[in-house]
Every structure is written in C-alpha cells, then in structure tokens.
Amino acid sequence: MSTSTALLTDRYELTMLDAALRDGTAERRCLFEVFARTLPHDRRYGVVAGTGRVLELIRDVTFGPDELDWLAANDVVSARTLEWLADYRFTGTITGYHEGELYFPGSPILTVEASFAEGVILETLVLSVLNYDSSVASAAARMVSAAGGRPLAEMGSRRTGERSAVAAARAAFIAGFSATSNLEAGRSWGIPTMGTAAHAFTLLHDTEEDAFRSQVATMGPGTTLLVDTYDVERGTALAVEVAGPELGAVRLDSGDLPALVASVRAQLDSLGNHHTKITVTNDLDEYTIAALAATPVDSYGVGTSVVTGSGSVAAGMVYKLVAHRTVDGEWMPVAKKSAEKTSIGGKKRAVRRLNARGVATAEVLYVEAAIGGAGPRSSENARDLLHTFVTEGVIDERYTGAAGVLAAREHRAKAVAELPAEGLRLARGGEPVIPTEYVAGA
C-alpha cells in the first residue's frame, strides 16, 4: 500500500495545475490563507487543531509510480504535468496559528507561501484536516469548560470514520480531554488510553457476578465496573461485594443520570466505599455535562457529541488565494467579488490584543499589501499569533508528533485562560467573544 497522501485531494487541484503549468502562471509566487468566515452557530471561540497532522501529511504528498500511473491511465493531467508531479516536494513556507490557539472569524489560521503549483495542490488535504480536527477541538473545549475540572475521556471512535476517530481523539486531547479509548491514538500520538469493559462482557457470562469477578481478577479491584446491565442498585451492591473497598469506580451508561448519580453515590457511601468514583458515559454533550455539575459525578466519558463537533462537524474553514507576487516582486492582493463569499485579500499579520489584566479584547489583523507593513503600537499589549511551521520546505519538527500534541494542549490552556469570562458561556446563539478588527497596511 502506498503511504502517499497525494491523491487525498480534489481532481480540480491537479487540472488547475495542468493548465497553469501550460500557461506559465504555475510559478507565480502565491499566498494561500486558511480562515473561517464565521464560527459554528453557537460558539464564542474556535480552537485550532490539526496543524501538526497537516505538516506530517504534507511531507507525504509525493507522486510515486502508483499515483502517476493512475493519473496517466485516467487522463487527469498531461504527460508534462506528470513529469512535474514526479519531482514534487513542497518547498514553500507555512506560517500560522499555533495548534491549540483560539481562532475567530477571519483569523489567518494557516498561510501557505509558495508557487501557485506547489500551493494549490495542498488545498483539499489541508482543509480536510483543519476543518475536522478544529471542529472536534472547538466542541471539546466547551465540554472541558462545562466539566469544571473533572476529567473527560473521549470514547467516540465508533461514531466517526475509523481514521477520523484517531484524529478526533487527538483533537479532544489538545482541547483538554484527559484520555481516549482509541488505541491507535495512543500509539500514534502518545495520548493516554482508557477503558475496561462493555455490556457484552457481562452478557457473555452466566451471571453479572461471574463477569465482575473475572474483571477484578484480571484488572484488579481498582478497575471500573459497569453496573447498569440489569439493575443499577443491585449492580452497584454486587460491584462493592466483589471488588471490596478498593473498587476504583462504577460506570453508568444509561438512565436519568442526575438522579442516578446521586443515589449511586449515597449507596457507595453507605457501603463504606467513599473513595469509589462514579463515571458517566450516556450520550453526553456540553449541556448534559453542565447539567451534572451539581452532582457527585467524578468523570465523564464522551462519545458521539465530541467526534461530531457537537452539531458542527465541519468548521467551515476555506483555503483562499489572497495575494500573488507581481513581476516587480510586489504582493498584489486578490479577492473574488461574488455574492456572499467575499474574502479580504493580502498578507496579514495577526495579534491578540489583551488588556492590562491579560484578558483578550480583540483579534487584530493587520492587512499588509506588502510584507513588513503595519503592526501594533509598541505601547499595546498584544500577543503575536503567527508561528513559522515550514521554512522553504523544511518542517519545524517541534510542531509534529506526540511532542507537538503536548505543546498544543499546553498552548490551548494558556489561550483559554486569556478569554473573558463570557467566552465560556455555553448558551446557543452567541457571538464571537472578541471582535475581529482589520487594520489596513502601511
């Protein structure tokens, strides 16, 4: 199997390349910018995720014999373009928001500076990754806030495509989740994995007691026993009987959780199992998590809602040509004019303006007709948002792999801490918590 990611793209990226190579525009130096026109409907902020994955996937955009033969057999591009693709390696420069950074409408999340030819063929791949991963991270971050410090585990692998599941686990971890059920996410990205048993394990055994005894014998009394296969009260009593005072946790996966959590806590306490925790996993989202805040729940497992972006499964980011360099070496902003899909041309510098207490007050985008234009006044408290990920084709490896994931998770924590308090409100229908201001270039 080819490990190339080159065909994870739309056909028109290659047909545009074909025409541009023929007419000579392929070598024009271009700026492509990834941004979102709006945040998903009920969000105050978005969380950038996927950047590290993008960098690794770009490294694998190579056209080997498998790819070239298929393109030739299917008459996608000309022989001349096939030759060009055979030598393709990305040699441009990529800057953007740190993975884990917050974003707002218009934030230039990723900027690709390259020839048209090199930049255009990355569009679809870059967007697939950033849209899905950021959608998950943006939903997950709200769940983390709603949980108020109690740990969350991502366990939605079965509710998204089998490879998206790995990306979702990664994005949720960056957004502040503590662990995932997905083993490949553990192997590929170093994310802590968790999980003990499902209802099938209880049903397999002749009695619930047999199942619990087997699980405790294998995993020790500190395991989490799933107590709702038949009857929660009897299941809980049995769990304590089998595992004893060291029982780690009981898991509830059905029922009216607020009431159930309270009664199970009372039952555990009455049996002397004050240290046995309660974890809940029944179709949770940020709202039901918040609704459990007043109950003695200890941790949450979240499935469908986190891997599907809690109602906004695609973040709506676009990858737009915003400038190209003229024969004089000047950057010329370009933008389409059609109807509702306007974009703001030109290279941008992005800072987050903070007040004296370090609270974010605006996303400020300095639109520069030429590199080195205006920026914030030196007296302003503003944090620069752009980092350089790829320099002339060389990837900064600090942003990739498991280390990149950890760095992103830490970055997200710091960025969320800058949000005004109202940024963490869950209510639907809100506006971005800080405005996006465009400042014309020098």
Added chain:
Amino acid sequence: MSTSTALLTDRYELTMLDAALRDGTAERRCLFEVFARTLPHDRRYGVVAGTGRVLELIRDVTFGPDELDWLAANDVVSARTLEWLADYRFTGTITGYHEGELYFPGSPILTVEASFAEGVILETLVLSVLNYDSSVASAAARMVSAAGGRPLAEMGSRRTGERSAVAAARAAFIAGFSATSNLEAGRSWGIPTMGTAAHAFTLLHDTEEDAFRSQVATMGPGTTLLVDTYDVERGTALAVEVAGPELGAVRLDSGDLPALVASVRAQLDSLGNHHTKITVTNDLDEYTIAALAATPVDSYGVGTSVVTGSGSVAAGMVYKLVAHRTVDGEWMPVAKKSAEKTSIGGKKRAVRRLNARGVATAEVLYVEAAIGGAGPRSSENARDLLHTFVTEGVIDERYTGAAGVLAAREHRAKAVAELPAEGLRLARGGEPVIPTEYVAGA
C-alpha cells in the same frame, strides 16, 4: 508504516478479551449483531454502506510486532493475551444486508458469529465504518431522489477527515451519485472523478479572460468554466466568447441560485449556446436541490451536506452481543435490561415483505432462539435480506473492491425502487416508511 487496522479500536475490547481469555469464556461461540434502534430524525429509510470496506479492514486486523510491542509497553493486556493476539486471524462467519440495501429500525445489518474473543475485538472498527458510511449514503440517497434524475457529484472532501473523504465519495456513489471530486476514491474504488477549476485559478491570472483561455486551451472547449468570480453575467458572456458554441458547462458557486440559473440559461440560449449546461455547487442539500427542481439546472455538486450526513453524521448503529451458545450447543439469547437501551436477543432472519405490485410493506424479523427457526410462509412475497460475506474466515471477494461498490450501487437502485412513494418524501419528522415487525421464533 504498519498497514494493520488492529489498533483502530477501543481499549476495552482488548481488556475484555484479556479477562475472557483468563476466565475461559473467550471461546464461547457468540452472535454479535449490528443494528440501529432508530433512523436519523427526518428519514423514512436508511441505506447500508461500508460493508465492503469492513470486510477489507477486517482482513487487515493483524497484530504484528509494532502493535504487540506497543500493547506490551503500555500494559494494555497480559503476556498470555499478547500471544493470542499474535496468532489472531478472524475465522468466524459474517452475514448481513447487502451493501446498498435499505435498512429500518432493528434491521440486523451485520451479524458476526465467532468466539467472543474473535468477535469482540471487531466491534469498534465495524461500527466506525458502518456508522459513517451509512450516514453519508442515507443522506445522499435523499439528494438523489430530490435531483429527479439529474446527476450529482460529491465534492465534500474538504469538509470531513481526509480518509473519511474517500469513504464518503464511495458511499455517495453507492447511493446514486454519479461522480466524486476525490482522486483517492477514484484510485481505490474505481469511482468516476470530476472537476476543472476553482476561483483561485481565475484570481491567479491577470484577467478572467486569461484564466478561461488557459483552461480551454488545456481542457478543451467542452470544459466547465466557473463564471462567478467577479460578475456572473459578464463571466458567462466571456465563457461563451472564449470557448465558443462547444462550451461544455458553466458552474455557479454563489448567489441566489433559482433566479441565477434561470437568467444564465436565458443568457446562454440568447448566445446560441443551447447545449452548454449549468451546474450548481453552492452549499446544496436535499432541500435546496429539490427547490431547484423547477429550474433549468443540469447537474449538482454537493459538498458539506453529503459528507456530514446532512445533519446526522453518525448513523447510530450499535454492535450487540445477542446470543451465545451454551454447553449444550443451543443458542441462548441475551439482552441487557437497562433503561432505554433495550435490545432484542437471539439470532434473526430478515425479509422484506412486498405486496403483489412489488412494493415494500414491512421489514420482518424472525427472531430465532435456535438456528433454523420460523420464516415467512411460502405464499408470502418476501425478499430475503441476509447474505453471507465471510464463511469461517474466508471473505467472499465479490463484496469487496470496485466490483463490490458497483454491485452495491445496483442493489441500492433496486431496493429504492421497491419503496412506497411516500418513502421518498423529504419533509422532516417522518417515520420509517415501513414498519419493523418482530416474529417470535419456532
């Protein structure tokens, strides 16, 4: 890179295996069933997709040194279980609904008969695939109906994870779409690919005319020109001027489509380009497709809505242990009792009851306590829904690869043709168009 799919699973599948190997229940013969308790909120029927992918992915569930080392280093399972995994190959039997078949609440879409050990570790992978792919196919099938015979192209790769994009293209094709923009879907599954140029291509050039001339020079006058970068009327006039009477199509990607389509058609006709087609691609879903039915649109390109299941991105299927074989060799139905998540135990035989005109009237599930139980009366017009995909570990290759996709697409067309007319209504809030009837076994 390992091509194994073994770690695309939840940790608890392996910890359950670990405990079951220790207590001796791992070898119990089990039936696991995939079904959906409900259809997504506004649907009359669902479309099964992903089956062929599941079969190929199961073939790649192998625990090589990479997987075993990682499991050992992370203390997921015992040394004894690692040994068992090293030899793992699925040797069970899998039956189920033909890919492309329609499904209803309770339909036994896939049944895995195997030892607990062999069956349990497939749960997450099977569900990831069937849930995502069926969600896309179920949404896509409604778009196909809404389009009333006009061709649809899937072009949503950038709005779902980069590998889910390939699966989405495949599922949409099975549901009746004609083509995809995704090249990897073309290579992997033989799906026709399409696409010519995006706005970036026009913006790259000094003028729209330069861009059109270049595209026509490379792709011929039969190409599709994107005419809405600046002004649709001028863009359309220019497209005709550049490509002449042979212009294949114009594409509209913004604006008020019903009005725009009508005016562009009139303009094309007035210029003598009666054969130039109009394709539209602006954030379409089944409702906006239907709203364009009365306009002279020729084809549709659909992105976000199809790859995100048009509001229901996970089909909600579950993989449940429904029976295991006792020491007497009898199948014993099992089912959990907790709260809202009931399931119906036991092996099932599924038929679609048809009336004399061949119209579907019910999904009939014969629940059999033992194999070979009751079935439909011979006088009934009923179509058997279960096929055998894997027999004692041997995959029937007719269901895999590009040939499997084509067979699924044809199967879907036949199954949709059996639906009562009200099954194709788009209105939200409907019920399944035929009831699911359970018949107790002999």
